[in-house]
Amino acid sequence: MRSNTMMRHATLGAVLWLCQLVPALAAEDRALFAGGCFWCMEAAFQGREGVTDVVSGFTGGTLPNPTYAGDHSGHFEAVEVTYDPALISYRQLLDLYWVNVDPLDNKGQFCDKGASYRSAIFPDGDSQQQLAQASLAEVKKRFAPQVVYTGILPAGKFWPVEESHQDYYLKNPVRYKYYRWNCGRDQRLQQLWGRDAAAH
Template sequence: MRRFLIASGALILAACGSDAPAAAPQAGQRATAVFAGGCFWCTESDFDHMPGVLDTVSGYTGGTLRNPTYKQVSAGGTGHLEAVRVTYDPTRISYAELARRFLRTVDAVDGGGQFCDRSDQYRSAIFVATPAERAAATAAIRQASAQLKQKVATEILPARTFTAAEGYHQDYYRKNAVRYKFYRWNCGRDQRLKALWQR
């Protein structure tokens, strides 16, 4: 997935949670979660089609380089992954359900990248900010592993600073639908998911 750098992204800090028990979700409440599923164009599209998801932002997280750019991340060596920050309504979809559904949008047994995008920056991961999120992510991975009868390679990583990707990456699948659909098909994403999850 080769794309060209146009603009710098904005810095967004991932929220850190506490160990206190979470209150029951209230109507109108919003929560955020961060997932890496290979190409963030595809991950963004997949989450946007889930009920209860209010907003998605493509970006970079997991590394220590401040204000990373697409050019830097795609070259490798930054420690960052292409990722998506998901804003959702917890009264309509739980974090646990987001994690469960996310795993069905990735090749969960591939630790070397995703589909045609190879290397560390394209591997899949669930970024957790609280013990409750870690427990939910662990349960989702355990369930996926049992269903697939294979070890799941998707990682659970601590939430770190999230940097929004350049503007031309946001909503790419909508703004460049023909190119996006060709890329997704040519990459074999949906074909592999159908074979892996038998759907």
């Protein structure tokens, strides 16, 4: 009898724990951003309060199973940001995104040129779409009369890149820092965004 009572209590405890866990999991949302080299974009979002995961990969194209070493034509290099909207908003993620890209570059980003390095935002749902459009309008106003080339495109399937490219800035810090410096990324961001770039 005592054994049955203990079992019921254990089962009830497990159910209550799951009830607490499920809403927490359901509260997470995702955001998709393309800003040139995904190594750099991953580093920009990783570790921010409210950001629970950042994955490098490809999106925006129709080719299935794109790879870095093989074919990824038609896709953007991008990051999938998983976040808790109770701790960080999509608008805050947009603000962080902008100060890490060059919206005036229509050929790629920084030293990386080509279609896969173009900048773009991929809103997932009407709310993100409206916020992205409003954010883009502000950026266009800031840089007028220059042309802003960053696009807003429908969110589609995201394909994670090979594991060797995940957390590259942590796995290969010396190579990453040299690449970033040699690419002139930070210099250009400072030129474009000034204090706003430094704040992020």
